[in-house]
């Protein structure tokens with residue numbers, strides 16, 4: 001169906017191209033979608049409506065296997081050298097990974113040498129198993145087995161593409177011929193392993209592009225290997241079923257995995273593993289649904305490096321579990337260090353919006369989000385206090401923050417940042433946490449308008465320091481640099497509830513002495529101002545120590561807090577009919593209060 005709603009695309013010069021109608025992306029003829037087939041027509045799925053994965057829940061972490069040093073590495077413009085590989089390997093063992101694919105030893109001298117390095121350096125902890133990868137070719141298998149000499153626990157990971165297009169185009173073999181090739185390679189591998197009786201060498205097989213391979217062929221091949229390698233529950237074989245190129249919605253992959261889970265022979269002797277890629281951007285969903293469908297092991301890369309759009313991201317998977325209250329069995333308590341090492345090794349940056357780790361993922365710029373987060377953090381601090389537990393142990397329920405950034409080593413510094421999309425809640429939060437100011441509710445919209453004017457005019461972000469400076473120049477500075485200033489002043493309580501305010505007031509260039517009386521110092525001040533012809537009503541007034549404001553949320557940075565912290569006073573005054581807020585900040589509460597009133601007086605005078 002044709003539509004005119006979608007704007008016609010113009011050339012860079014702004015002219016309509018000669019063939020303009022074909023440039024409209026909504027025209028059926030604009031993109032030849034008919035060249036592609038949906039996945040379900042390419043892979044017959046025997047599983048129909050008795051699938052069980054949709055109603056299952058994730059309640060424990062699968063076995064994780066990072067393949068950064070092999071699958072990730074083969075996708076890098078500059079593959080890792082031994083030093084980089086070692087840094088990543090050490091990172092992974094420190095984080096708690098127990099099985100790590102360390103390379104494709106027959107691919108390059110670097111890969112081979114790294115495995116040798118692991119064998120001789122003692123870098124492999126006792127509870128960690130290394131895995132090495134090889135194609136189903138005798139020469140490559142020999143080199144692979146040679147590389148692991150001296151390593152006590154090893155998985156040798158054998159792969160061959162099994163999908164029809166790969167059989168036809170790449171390998172030029174029929175199903176039967178390919179099955180023979182695989183069995184021959186698997187037998188050769190087994191014999192080589194038998195030559196090292198002391199070592200614990202296990203086997204893994206991947207029918208590459210499993211997700212496009214006929215399910216009966218996968219079963220035929222995998223079951224024959226389970227048999228050949230004589231797998232048992234205490235010596236299981238790993239069948240790794242990769243979505244080498246992601247081609248379908250995640251539910252299709254889940255169905256395929258559930259089918260294998262139900263039909264693989266000697267199932268208790270098989271570890272069912274998955275290896276999703278991310279071509280459709282749904283690698284994480286594929287892995288999660290595959291685990292629901294029976295997968296026990298997941299291969300992927302940290303932050304999703306890997307061929308094309310990457311392997312499934314193991315960090316996101318693990319932290320998704322964590323956010324559901326499931327122990328991911330991996331330590332992400334300093335996620336920025338993890339990112340630093342991975343960026344260094346891969347020489348690739350992690351996107352600022354990358355789940356959990358990106359620079360911006362715990363930051364809200366928008367007003368209503370900030371308001372909700374600020375309220376949520378304050379509530380969280382109260383809950384922790386009520387429960388008598390540290391904030392880092394109290395149950396987490398802060399809007400827009402799926403997990404507590406502190407759990408992964410982040411601070412609250414960057415949670416709220418101010419620009420033209422921000423509102424009063426956000427700027428009040430920043431002033432409180434960074435500068436100890438607890439703005440009265442009535443003052444917040446007033447300051448928010450000032451902030452908005454600045455951010456609209458500049459189009460830029462305001463840091464918390466700039467925010468404080470704007471607050472200072474707007475509300476506190478006018479007490480001293482306005483047309484009406486107190487050159488000197490003193491108060492005295494002459495009798496209980498009776499105060500005198502004596503001052504030298506400089507107004508419009510002239511100094512004069514004034515005296516006022518009232519039931520408090522501020523009412524005495526306004527009385528003194530009245531004698532100079534300035535009518536002042538204090539409509540709203542509050543003050544606090546900057547120490548109490550920062551501790552209210554438990555999220556303060558400590559700036560200006562603690563014993564001896566200055567006091568801040570806020571005063572909303574009607575001055576000769578004009579209403580303005582003013583503020584004062586001083587180690588003396590009284591001085592802060594007098595300054596707040598004088599700031600309001602001067603601001604009203606300017607108006």
Ligand SMILES: CC(=O)SCCNC(=O)CCNC(=O)[C@H](O)C(C)(C)COP(=O)(O)OP(=O)(O)OC[C@H]1O[C@@H](n2cnc3c(N)ncnc32)[C@H](O)[C@@H]1OP(=O)(O)O
Pocket residue numbers: 071074104106107108134135136137140159160161170171208244
């Ligand atoms: C999905 C994956 O990630 S698979 C892993 C991919 N990783 C890599 O390729 C990185 C490392 N690879 C390499 O360094 C090289 O490819 C090597 C050393 C392994 C092999 O190099 P070469 O011998 O030069 O072969 P080449 O790279 O061109 O591979 C193609 C050959 O391998 C065959 N082949 C490809 N996969 C397999 C396999 N799993 N089992 C057996 N043979 C295979 C192809 O049929 C082709 O054989 P042909 O020349 O008879 O047509």
Ligand SMILES: CC(C)C(=O)C(=O)O
Pocket residue numbers: 071159206207208209240242243244245275277
């Ligand atoms: C597991 C292997 C064969 C792989 O890297 C893939 O299929 O993507």
